Amino acid sequence: RKEVEQDPGPFNVPEGATVAFNCTYSNSASQSFFWYRQDCRKEPKLLMSVYSSGNEDGRFTAQLNRASQYISLLIRDSKLSDSATYLCVVRGLSNFGNEKLTFGTGTRLTIIP
């Protein structure tokens, strides 16, 4: 089983629609959770952290359920510029005790005009 699993998509949705991504993680000792965005042939960029209480940043809402080891991202009123691959990322410790980010394979989103 992969450490971080995401639906690879692709998701093709019309501009203005709401879209939701899900993610599950296997390591219950994971400490922190994030959503990153990666554009084609570019580095990943932090979109937002994810907290147990749920958090919102403009059109983006993230939720974390530690009991279910489940993370979600909701994008409302989607824009053309939201087209990208969204990466679910979990932070924990490696076998050496170092910080380690584990990335999901990403969900590809295309917003259609």
Added chain:
Amino acid sequence: GAVVSQHPSWVICKSGTSVKIECRSLDFQATTMFWYRQFPKQSLMLMATSNEGSKATYEQGVEKDKFLINHASLTLSTLTVTSAHPEDSSFYICSALSDSFDSYEQYFGPGTRLTVT
């Protein structure tokens, strides 16, 4: 946010040669830097963690003698792919950990696309 640069941004080399990739934190000091590899349509995979002044720690399955990492200063880490082969062709991305009183985050470089012919 903090800025991390990588050089070169892309490189083509012949099989059997070695390639060095540099990762620099431009406006902060990074005790810890990370090297990732991303194959097409796959996730970023951590290759190794680099701590300034000490040996890097490598993830399982990553050959330390093939991927040489040097972190000689608080702003520079290098990854050398030795005796590169076509299967080493990939997108190599570094990140630098900013650990200050108001920030604890990995900042990613723009990546280096390596093609081995």
